[in-house]
Amino acid sequence: MRPVRAWSPLVEKILVGLKRVVDYNVRVRVRSDGSGVETDGVKMSINPFDEIALEEALRIKERGEANEVIVISIGSSATQQQLRTGLAMGADRAILVETDAASDPLTNARILLEIIKREEPGLVLLGKQAIDDDNSQTGQMLAALWDRPQATFASGIVLEGSKAKVTREVDVGLESIEVDLPAVVTTDLRLNEPRYVKLPDIMKAKKKPLDQIPLADLKLEASTRIDETAFAPPEERQKGIMVDNVAGLVAALKDKGLL
Amino acid sequence: MTRILLIAEHDGSTLNLSTAKCVTCASEIPDAEIHVAVFAEDGVNLASEIAGLTAVDKVIQVDNPANSYPVAAVLAPQIVALAEGYSHIFGPSTTFGKDLIPRVAALLGVNQISDIMSVLGSHSFKRPIYAGNVIVTVEAPADQPVIATVRTASYASIAEGGSASIEAAAVDADIPGHTRFIELKSGKSDRPDLQTADKVVSGGRALGNEENFNLIYKLADALGAGVGASRAAVDAGYVPNEMQVGQTGKIIAPELYIAIGISGAIQHLTGIKDAGTIVAINKDEEAPIFEVADIGLVGDLFDVVPELEAAINS
Secondary structure, eight states: OOOOOSSOOSEEEEEEEOOEEEOTTSOOOBOTTSSSBOOTTOOEEEOHHHHHHHHHHHHHHHTTSEEEEEEEEEEOGGGHHHHHHHHHHTOSEEEEEEOSSOOOHHHHHHHHHHHHHHHOOSEEEEESOOTTTOOOOHHHHHHHHHTOOEEEEEEEEEEETTEEEEEEEETTEEEEEEEESSEEEEEOGGGOOOOOOOHHHHHHHTTSOEEEEEGGGGOOOOOOOOEEEEEEOOOOOOOOEEESSHHHHHHHHHHTTOO | OEEEEEEOOBSSSSBOTHHHHHHHHHHTSTTEEEEEEEEESSOHHHHHHHHTBTTOOEEEEEEOGGGSSOOHHHHHHHHHHHOTTOSEEEEESSHHHHHHHHHHHHHHTOOEEEEEOEEEETTEEEEEEGGGTEEEEEEOOTTSOEEEEEOGGGOOOOOBOOOOEEEEOOOOOOOOSSEEEEEEEOOOOSSOOTTTOSEEEEEOGGGOSTGGGHHHHHHHHHHTOEEEEOHHHHHTTSSOGGGBBSTTSBOOOOSEEEEESOOOOHHHHHTTTTOSEEEEEESOTTOTHHHHOSEEEESOHHHHHHHHHHHHHO
16 A cells, blocks of 8 residues: 655656667677677666666655656567566566567657557656667657657756756756656756665566557557668777877877877 | 758857858768758847858848747747758757757657768768767668758868858747746856867866866866866766766867876767877776877876976976
8 A cells, every 4th residue: 555645746657768778888799791780699788878767767756756657668578677677676567568670769759659648647757868879869759749848868857846847968067947747858877876676676576567568559650760771880090109208298299290 | 952951059149160060061962052040039140150151052040039048849840840841951969959859850750860970972871879889871761851960070160251141031830838948057168168179188087086187177278278077077076067078978079189097988988089189198007098099108197297287388
């Protein structure tokens, strides 16, 4: 039974997107035929920015400002693993929109919108970008299709009534904006440090609900994809020189016309 | 017909250099007519500055009090209202463009290309993925507009000396009131801007505290350089977040980059790959920064940096 609260939460539900990506510690390799990135036998994890989004949702709930945290992912059935990790971190339930096809940001935004129509969350939290494709698009696209505010690259989120005040990390410094809820917020690195998952929580997470919805059931309009036709490692920089002291450094810089 | 709409970035009075870099990228697309749209409260000076960039054919000036500060949800419907007749819509891959352009793409119902680093054709580009560890070639569908952001570190600014026409446009769009700008806090500095400086000196965690970071500022001032920092130095609170260089901070391409007390985590290296010459000063000869440095010096920064500053000043 849920404890009785003296106040009602500011939002009923928070929806958090979790993407399954190659773990950030893995040094990715291009397949020898240039057809893609080697993912066979590679450790997969929750996108680190999405983990920050989930941590923030859990903190909001723990402050009594939300009742339920739902994690959602889009991908193959193996993605259940990342959703279980999200449940072990403290999410209440999970939704997997199942597809074996590689997904694109616009399709992902359309899928999330469909789930939003069913769940009606007061706040949607996503990582600011995925560390595999580095697109940084899905949150902004979702906000556009949903016709709601977006607050990207968030390093601070404060809920106040039917609004949120968000601090954004922009190129020139820190920007504050106010958005009406519901809204989409995408999270930056310095928002928080995600908690570690404890073993008993992993056991508990196995009993939490995880809904699997085949993508075809959502009957979405198909988007035209941007084709990825070739993959290659970046050009290597030329091997440099070592100097022994400041005089050597100054001489080398003068040599290059930099001093 | 290839007709490109570029969205100018500015702070209300000064044009951001990212705009002139985007023009360079657009000018590499064959036979393209390039239009630049500037959304501001009063964009008269900005428009004439943009008109002076070579390769620009037309400047579209959209003045509206709602455009006094750039808010993606406010700008996106106005851009969509202008989009008719354009085969491409480009913005810079800065926090301004990354926030805005996907919103435009979604309203137009098309996918977007992030971080163009090289133009292969009107619909074919290269872009980095996996923090720059992989370069992918992408092909956009021929029957849809190409909506993209341009990785500004990959391009030099286009030359001045142009004389494009300027057209004031009234845009018919529903501007939402659900997103309100409150304030912008930025550490004002007289030093060259980190993102566009020819020379940059960056400090890392090895500086140890905020006060010691003065060593970096002094060296930078001797060189006339901008100042950056590693994520570790930012997280430790030595400097504000806008000074962070790296994948999640700023991606820069100065002629000279001096990394001091920075070990060289992959995410930092991603931000400096396009620098002309990389100098690394580090106590640890095994530090990964030496693998990418053009000139490396193993030594204690507290000895080396003042000595280097003195050598430059003399």
